[in-house]
Amino acid sequence: xxxxxxxxxxxxxxxxxxxxxxxxxxxxxxxxxxxxxxxxxxxxxxxxxxxxxxxxxxxxxxxxxxxxxxxxxxxxxxxxxxxxxxxxxxxxxxxxxxxxxxxxxxxxxxxxxxxxxxxxxxxxxxxxxxxxxxxxxxxxxxxxxxxxxxxxxxxxxxxxxxxxxxxxxxxxxxxxxxxxxxxxxxxxxxxxxxxxxxxxxxxxxxxxxxxxxxxxxxxxxxxxxxxxxxxxxxxxxxxxxxxxxxxxxxxxxxxxxxxxxxxxxxxxxxxxxxxxxxxxxxxxxxxxxxxxxxxxxxxxxxxxxxxxxxxxx
Numbered sequence: 001x002x003x004x005x006x007x008x009x010x011x012x013x014x015x016x017x018x019x020x021x022x023x024x025x026x027x028x029x030x031x032x033x034x035x036x037x038x039x040x041x042x043x044x045x046x047x048x049x050x051x052x053x054x055x056x057x058x059x060x061x062x063x064x065x066x067x068x069x070x071x072x073x074x075x076x077x078x079x080x081x082x083x084x085x086x087x088x089x090x091x092x093x094x095x096x097x098x099x100x101x102x103x104x105x106x107x108x109x110x111x112x113x114x115x116x117x118x119x120x121x122x123x124x125x126x127x128x129x130x131x132x133x134x135x136x137x138x139x140x141x142x143x144x145x146x147x148x149x150x151x152x153x154x155x156x157x158x159x160x161x162x163x164x165x166x167x168x169x170x171x172x173x174x175x176x177x178x179x180x181x182x183x184x185x186x187x188x189x190x191x192x193x194x195x196x197x198x199x200x201x202x203x204x205x206x207x208x209x210x211x212x213x214x215x216x217x218x219x220x221x222x223x224x225x226x227x228x229x230x231x232x233x234x235x236x237x238x239x240x241x242x243x244x245x246x247x248x249x250x251x252x253x254x255x256x257x258x259x260x261x262x263x264x265x266x267x268x269x270x271x272x273x274x275x276x277x278x279x280x281x282x283x284x285x286x287x288x289x290x291x292x293x294x295x296x297x298x299x300x301x302x303x304x305x306x307x308x309x310x311x312x313x
Contacts, residue, residue, distance in 0.1 A: 016167075017206070025213050030056060030076065030080075031080045031083065034076060034077045034080035035080050035081075035084055036187075037053075037077070038060060038077065038080070038081060039232040041060055041063075042056065042060075049084075049161055050084060050085065050088055050090065051085060051088075051090040051091075051093070051094050051216055052081065052085070053093060054093040054096035054098045054099050056093070056099065057078070057081055057093045057094060057096075057099050058098050058099050058102040060077075061077065061078060061099070061102055061103060061106060062102060062106070064077060065109065065110060070110065071106055071107045071110040071111060074103070074106055074110075075103065075107070078094050078099070078103060078295065079094075081093070081094060082094040082095075087289075088199065089245070116259040116261070116265065116295070117257065117258055117260075117262045118253075118258050118262055118265070119256040119262055119265035119266040119268070119269040119270075119296065119299060120149065120244065120247070120248070120262040120263055120265070120266040121266050121269065121270055122149070122266065122270045124251050124253065125145060125146070125149055125201075125247075125266065126201050127251065128145070128247045128250060128251055129142045129145060129146060129200075129201055129206075130200055130201065131261050136213055136214060136225055136229050136231070137213070137225045137229075139206070139209050139210045139213045140210050140214065140222065140223070140225060141243050141246070141247075142206045142209075142210070143203070143206040143207045143209065143210035143222075144158065144222055144240065144243055145244070145247060145263065146196075146202070146203035146206045146207075147203045147206070147207055147301070148240070148260075148263035148264070149203070149263045149264075149266055150193050150196075150261075150267065151175060151191045151193055151203075151267075151269050151284065152264045152267040152268055152284050152285040152286070153177075153191075153263065153264060154260075154261070154264060155237050155240040155241065155257075155260035155261070156237060157177050158222060158240055159222065159234065159235055159236065159239075159240065160178065160179070161175070161221040161222065162216070162218075162219060162220060163211070163216060163218055163219060163221060163223060164218075165177075165178065165221075166207075166221065168204075171192075171194055171195065172192060172193050172194035172195050172204045173192075173204050173207065174190055174191070174192055174193075175190065175191045175192075175193060176188060176189075176190050176300065177189050177190070177191065186269060189286055191284060193207075193251070193285075207221075214231045215231070216231075219234075220233065220234035220235075222234070222235045222239075223235060224239070237260065240260040240273075241259045241260040243263055244245045244258055244259060244260055244263065245258060245259065248262075256299040264285065265296060267284070267285070268281055268285055268293065268296040269296045269297075269300045270286075270300070271284075272296055272297040272299075272300035272301070273300040273304060278290065278293065278294075281293065
């Protein structure tokens, strides 16, 4: 675990709890895992992790690079080490010239382009859900895929959905997102999912079919299903990724390129391909950054806005 921040030691218990939650849960888990890895690495070499020497940190980061870690992962590990030192009242070794140069060399060598998951496009999504059966798992997977795509949801948002977050109307369903990656202070947002043009691929009707079939009257919307067809507790983040990869396998798409984020990426990419305005896309996706949003436009425009379209080939 990361060291306890030095300035919370004399705080009342309630205040200390709030200070602990200054970072998102996923971030805290990642930092704790990173810090434990660094401590274990230092212990194996009889080196001090706290305070750590710049030479120790530089060697650690270089070894991560040599074992195939991505530049983004290595940068996060360095950030974890820096946070741990600041929390314990030490100057961070990452501020040294040696560590800065080492990180710079790693980034140049490995590249810093984000490893984005490929978008699951609407035509492929429709093809898959139309061939799903009528089992309880099929109903859940269909609802999960169609809703995840239609709302450009992050998998953490899908997992966190509770029945009380859904409000069905004559036009579709209004879904309240209590907290998201870019809304750590839980201001919340509402996404509208209208009824689809085709009943067989309508995300709202698929959601209703799942809720009815699973007899869900409160609590988590998406739940585990055991091999006997019994409905269990809330699904995990990993379940969303597995459902997407199962769909890609059936479609003959390379599973390694797809994951839970493919649903969100698919909606935004298809919206750009159909000339939907950025403001409307952003309203559904909840992107705070337009430059991040526009990464998906490049995918949509690869063939549409291509110089070869104007040439007589």
